[in-house]
Amino acid sequence: MSKPKRVGELEVHEDIARQNVEWKIERIGWVLMAIVLLAALAGLLGPGPLSAAKARANGLEVEYDRFVRYQSPTIVRVWVDPGEARQGKIRLSLTRRYIENSEVKHIDPEPESVEVAGDRLTYTFLTGSTSQTSAITYQLEPNMSGPAALSIGLDPGGEVNLHQFIYP
Amino acid sequence: MESVIRGLIVYFFLLVVFRISGTRTLAQSTNFELVLLLIISETTQQAMVDNDHSVTNGFLLIMTLVGTTIALSLLKERFPALDKWLDGMPFVIIENGKMLKERMKKARVDEADILEAARSLQGLERLDQIKYAIVERSGEITIVPKQES
Numbered sequence: 001m002s003k004p005k006r007v008g009e010l011e012v013h014e015d016i017a018r019q020n021v022e023w024k025i026e027r028i029g030w031v032l033m034a035i036v037l038l039a040a041l042a043g044l045l046g047p048g049p050l051s052a053a054k055a056r057a058n059g060l061e062v063e064y065d066r067f068v069r070y071q072s073p074t075i076v077r078v079w080v081d082p083g084e085a086r087q088g089k090i091r092l093s094l095t096r097r098y099i100e101n102s103e104v105k106h107i108d109p110e111p112e113s114v115e116v117a118g119d120r121l122t123y124t125f126l127t128g129s130t131s132q133t134s135a136i137t138y139q140l141e142p143n144m145s146g147p148a149a150l151s152i153g154l155d156p157g158g159e160v161n162l163h164q165f166i167y168p
Numbered sequence: 169m170e171s172v173i174r175g176l177i178v179y180f181f182l183l184v185v186f187r188i189s190g191t192r193t194l195a196q197s198t199n200f201e202l203v204l205l206l207i208i209s210e211t212t213q214q215a216m217v218d219n220d221h222s223v224t225n226g227f228l229l230i231m232t233l234v235g236t237t238i239a240l241s242l243l244k245e246r247f248p249a250l251d252k253w254l255d256g257m258p259f260v261i262i263e264n265g266k267m268l269k270e271r272m273k274k275a276r277v278d279e280a281d282i283l284e285a286a287r288s289l290q291g292l293e294r295l296d297q298i299k300y301a302i303v304e305r306s307g308e309i310t311i312v313p314k315q316e317s
Contacts, residue, residue: 007260007263007300008263008264008300010260010300010302010312012258012259012260012302013257013258014257014258014259014260015252015257016259016271018252018257019257019259019271020274022253022256023274023275025188026187026188026189026190029184029187029188029189030188033185033188071218071219
C-alpha cells in the first residue's frame with residue numbers, strides 16, 4: 001500500500017478524492033440495478049407483459065413468450081381454427097431441434113402419436129369437433145440458452161416461425 | 169454452461185453487486201441483515217450448482233472460487249490501484265471531535281452507528297469523547313477516543 005495520509009494526529013490510508021468517485025459509481029450502480037429490475041418486471045428478462053407474444057398463420061395462432069429463461073417453465077399454446085381437422089385428427093409439425101433441447105413437461109392433450117422425419121417432429125391429436133377452436137398446450141423447460149427458433153406448422157396448413165431468447 | 173464459467177460469472181457478479189451496495193449494507197448489525205445474507209447464500213448456491221450435484225462439480229466450483237480469490241490477491245499486489253478499488257479504503261468521519269456530515273451522508277452512516285461503535289469498542293459514553301471515527305474497508309467503524317487529561 002502507499003504511504004498513509006496524515007489527518008491531524010491520525011495516520012490513515014485515506015484518499016477522499018477516490019472515495020468520492022467510488023460513491024458516485026455506487027449511485028450509478030444503483031440506478032443500473034433499478035433499470036434491470038424494471039426491465040425484468042416489464043418482461044424483457046423473462047416472462048412478462050412485454051414478453052408475451054402471438055403469431056398467426058393460415059389455420060393456427062400460437063401464444064408464446066419471447067423471452068424465457070434456462071430451465072424455467074414456459075408455455076407454447078397452439079390455437080387451431082375450427083374446421084382444420086382432417087378425419088378427426090390435427091397434425092402439428094414442430095422443429096425437432098427445439099424439442100430436443102427442451103424438456104417437454106407435458107402436452108395437453110396427449111398426442112395420439114408422434115412421428116419423426118428429418119428435422120421435424122409431427123404430433124397427431126384427436127379432435128371430436130369441426131366447429132370449435134382447438135387448443136394444444138406444450139409445457140416445457142428449455143435446456144439451452146441464447147437465441148432459439150421454433151417453427152410450428154399445421155399439416156396441411158400454415159406455418160408460424162417463433163423466435164425466442166433464452167436467458168442463461 | 170461449464171461449471172467453472174458459471175462459478176466465475178457468479179463470483180464477479182457478487183463482487184460487483186456488493187461493491188455497489190456499499191460495505192455497510194451487509195454489516196450484519198441487525199437480525200434482518202443476517203437473514204438477508206443467508207438468503208443470498210441460498211440463491212447463489214442454486215445459480216452455481218445448477219442440476220449437477222456431483223462431487224466433481226462441487227470440487228470444481230470450490231476450486232474456481234478459491235482460485236479466483238488467489239488470482240485477484242496476486243493481481244492486487246502487482247497493481248495497488250486494483251486493491252484500492254476492489255477493497256476500498258478507510259476514510260475519516262469524525263475529525264478531532266468534529267463530525268464530517270457530508271461524508272457521513274454519502275457513506276450512509278449516522279450518529280447512532282458511531283455511538284454504537286464507540287460503546288462497543290471503547291466503552292465511551294458520549295460523542296464528545298470521540299477524537300477520531302473512521303469507516304474502515306470492512307464497513308466497520310473504529311474509534312480513537314480523546315485523551316483523558
